[in-house]
Amino acid sequence: MKAVYPGSFDPPTNGHLDIITRASKLTDNLIVAVLNNPSKKPMFTVDEKIEMLKELTKDIPNVKVASFSGLLVDFCKQNDCKIIIRGLRALTDFEYEFQIALTNKTMDKDIETLFMPTDTQNLWLSSSVVKEIATFGGKYDAMVPKIVKDRLEEKVNKGEC
Numbered sequence: 001m002k003a004v005y006p007g008s009f010d011p012p013t014n015g016h017l018d019i020i021t022r023a024s025k026l027t028d029n030l031i032v033a034v035l036n037n038p039s040k041k042p043m044f045t046v047d048e049k050i051e052m053l054k055e056l057t058k059d060i061p062n063v064k065v066a067s068f069s070g071l072l073v074d075f076c077k078q079n080d081c082k083i084i085i086r087g088l089r090a091l092t093d094f095e096y097e098f099q100i101a102l103t104n105k106t107m108d109k110d111i112e113t114l115f116m117p118t119d120t121q122n123l124w125l126s127s128s129v130v131k132e133i134a135t136f137g138g139k140y141d142a143m144v145p146k147i148v149k150d151r152l153e154e155k156v157n158k159g160e161c
């Protein structure tokens with residue numbers, strides 16, 4: 001079974017990494033797909049996100065990192081993939097995720113979205129929270145891998161955020 005785990009990953013957090021690790025055990029091949037959407041004004045470029053994700057997943061042989069723009073269902077088709085993995089945190093994620101899943105299903109009935117519940121320790125963890133803490137000099141060591149923290153600090157020190 002081949003699956004795609006799409007997202008903004010701006011930046012990747014321990015929450016993302018947990019979903020990737022668990023999903024990789026259930027699938028033969030997992031593509032972590034970084035959405036290229038400049039209108040979201042991301043802190044990290046797609047190339048930076050890909051670099052970080054490749055480094056973070058280098059020891060998981062069945063994980064591949066790629067980027068996509070446009071419709072996710074088209075990316076799935078191009079990669080011969082019928083499963084989309086999404087992580088769910090608190091109930092607040094549910095309505096949004098349900099809407100996207102049903103929309104994707106309407107566009108391509110062969111594609112299934114599978115939801116994985118977050119690990120309890122990542123329940124309130126999001127990329128935006130991490131960015132906010134980093135910008136204001138707070139402590140967030142437990143939220144992201146070390147290489148992501150170093151990159152974030154570099155951005156903050158350079159005044160790029």
Ligand code: ADP
Nearest residue numbers: 006007008009010015016086087088118122125
């Ligand atoms: P998007 O902009 O597509 O929501 P994100 O990078 O914010 O992109 O999230 C990608 C996926 O990872 C989504 O399915 C999201 O629910 C999931 N996710 C994000 N943070 C966590 C977390 N702390 N625990 C589990 N899943 C998460």
